[in-house]
Amino acid sequence: MPHKVIIAGGGTGGHIFPAIAIANALRKAEQDIDILFVGATGKMEMEKVPQAGYKIEGLEIVGFNRSNIFKNILLPFKLIRSLFKAKAILKRFQPDAVVGVGGYASFPILKAAQRLGIPTLIQEQNSYAGKSNKILARNAAKICVGYDGMEKFFPADKIVYTGNPVRSNISQSSVSKADAMTHFGLDVNKPTVFAVGGSLGAKSINESLQPLLAEFVNRDVQLIWQTGKLYYDTAKAASSQYASHVKVFDFINVMDFAYKAADVVVSRAGALAIAELCVVKKPTIFVPYPFAAEDHQTANAMSLVSKHAALLVKDDAARTTLGNELFSLVNNKALREQLETNIAALGNTNADVVIAKEVQKLWS
Numbered sequence: 001m002p003h004k005v006i007i008a009g010g011g012t013g014g015h016i017f018p019a020i021a022i023a024n025a026l027r028k029a030e031q032d033i034d035i036l037f038v039g040a041t042g043k044m045e046m047e048k049v050p051q052a053g054y055k056i057e058g059l060e061i062v063g064f065n066r067s068n069i070f071k072n073i074l075l076p077f078k079l080i081r082s083l084f085k086a087k088a089i090l091k092r093f094q095p096d097a098v099v100g101v102g103g104y105a106s107f108p109i110l111k112a113a114q115r116l117g118i119p120t121l122i123q124e125q126n127s128y129a130g131k132s133n134k135i136l137a138r139n140a141a142k143i144c145v146g147y148d149g150m151e152k153f154f155p156a157d158k159i160v161y162t163g164n165p166v167r168s169n170i171s172q173s174s175v176s177k178a179d180a181m182t183h184f185g186l187d188v189n190k191p192t193v194f195a196v197g198g199s200l201g202a203k204s205i206n207e208s209l210q211p212l213l214a215e216f217v218n219r220d221v222q223l224i225w226q227t228g229k230l231y232y233d234t235a236k237a238a239s240s241q242y243a244s245h246v247k248v249f250d251f252i253n254v255m256d257f258a259y260k261a262a263d264v265v266v267s268r269a270g271a272l273a274i275a276e277l278c279v280v281k282k283p284t285i286f287v288p289y290p291f292a293a294e295d296h297q298t299a300n301a302m303s304l305v306s307k308h309a310a311l312l313v314k315d316d317a318a319r320t321t322l323g324n325e326l327f328s329l330v331n332n333k334a335l336r337e338q339l340e341t342n343i344a345a346l347g348n349t350n351a352d353v354v355i356a357k358e359v360q361k362l363w364s
């Protein structure tokens, strides 16, 4: 009988893409393995997981609304309903193990699995653990972490330091710089900046870049600009007269091409963005999202900045200083080379395989 695994979680790319990386590594290790994803209806995973070739079921679950607490009245009922549905999925699919990657659907599925005695594994991407993972950790078999020092949050005997799993189409990408530039309609001989605001886009990065578009053209520097859905139309309109140098996308499906094309990257400091930038070895300016829980993006970025492996511009300073920082890095070959060498030393290309082995241990 082939083994069966449920992978649960999502909400944003930082949870979905490590989940897909783990699934791919499991499928490589056991070709006939049966993998089912469980996500939250209406969230990004319902589109990205099938695109990656896996089946997914959705739970109707929402997060706690911090801005309007009255909107949380139905939350306990929704949670109970999703726990029932989670239990029904588990009873029908009969998985040998359940993996939780964080985000909405993780909690009900792992909680229900633990009640049914099915072994669970948590993959925690961040240097700061959220409440749900802390609760689930009590009855989890293993917790695979991307950062050191996680004993603060989880039982030490269950923690395995693996690093964060980077999708193999990024870590093993064979695309050439010339092909990547052609893909984006750019000139291979001109310096190129790739700006990415995490999986949803970043307001401060977008608003910092918009007034700089003419300068990109004047300096003959090209820009691949990932905006997220919300800012896409504004950015597209603002860049129409600079289209020779500025290419705008709401979301990039071929991240390996964008990384390959870039001489300099401007990025939010989500855990997966960091893991990927270390693997693709790019000189990066981080603009951490300052309102992530416990300001963990700043902590993520600082772990590189303190090793001279990246630069940092604070979110509230981006509109005034990002332009200077990025154009001076484009012009400073020595600094780019130093950042490249230092960030490369932090790359981890086999976390997906190591985590897949930990999952397999749950049934062997």
Ligand SMILES: CC(=O)N[C@H]1[C@@H](OP(=O)(O)OP(=O)(O)OC[C@H]2O[C@@H](n3ccc(=O)[nH]c3=O)[C@H](O)[C@@H]2O)O[C@H](CO)[C@@H](O)[C@@H]1O
Residues within 6 Å of the ligand: 012, 013, 014, 015, 017, 018, 102, 125, 126, 196, 197, 198, 199, 200, 226, 250, 251, 252, 253, 255, 268, 269, 270, 271, 272, 273, 274, 276, 289, 292, 293, 296, 297
């Ligand atoms: C605002 C917030 O709380 N963000 C969190 C969220 O970030 P977010 O979802 O932005 O996650 P990350 O930056 O960690 O990862 C983004 C992922 O999406 C992919 N990608 C991104 C843009 C794009 O156009 N195409 C694409 O494929 C990247 O290659 C990467 O795999 O989850 C991370 C991991 O739990 C956390 O560290 C972040 O703090």
